[in-house]
Amino acid sequence: MKARWVKRGVKIAVIGVIAVTVFGFVVMSLWNWLAPVFGLHSLTFWQALGLLILSKILFGGFRGGPGHAGDWRHRMKDRWEKMTPEQRAQFCHGTSGRSCAAGEGSPDARQA
Numbered sequence: 372m373k374a375r376w377v378k379r380g381v382k383i384a385v386i387g388v389i390a391v392t393v394f395g396f397v398v399m400s401l402w403n404w405l406a407p408v409f410g411l412h413s414l415t416f417w418q419a420l421g422l423l424i425l426s427k428i429l430f431g432g433f434r435g436g437p438g439h440a441g442d443w444r445h446r447m448k449d450r451w452e453k454m455t456p457e458q459r460a461q462f463c464h465g466t467s468g469r470s471c472a473a474g475e476g477s478p479d480a481r482q483a
């Protein structure tokens with residue numbers, strides 16, 4: 372069982388290294404292709420990788436990871452609790468009943 376997890380971890384690490392390398396070369400190629408147009412200097416692979424990481428920090432952040440995918444459920448549950456019964460009925464009608472379970476009408480009813 373432990374060997375299986377080690378094998379899976381190595382596979383994920385290899386895929387991660389390949390992905391970072393490919394993205395680094397893509398950024399480097401795009402930069403070096405556009406640099407002469409704007410009068411900029413060319414980048415090396417490591418500079419392009421640094422630029423990629425810096426842009427991720429500044430513009431994308433590091434959202435995600437464990438637990439992030441379920442955040443929308445908590446937000447929806449909070450919104451649902453603040454709705455009046457009329458708003459809830461209107462919401463269910465607007466989604467053709469797909470988001471509301473029969474009976475309670477709560478969007479979380481199917482999970483319980």
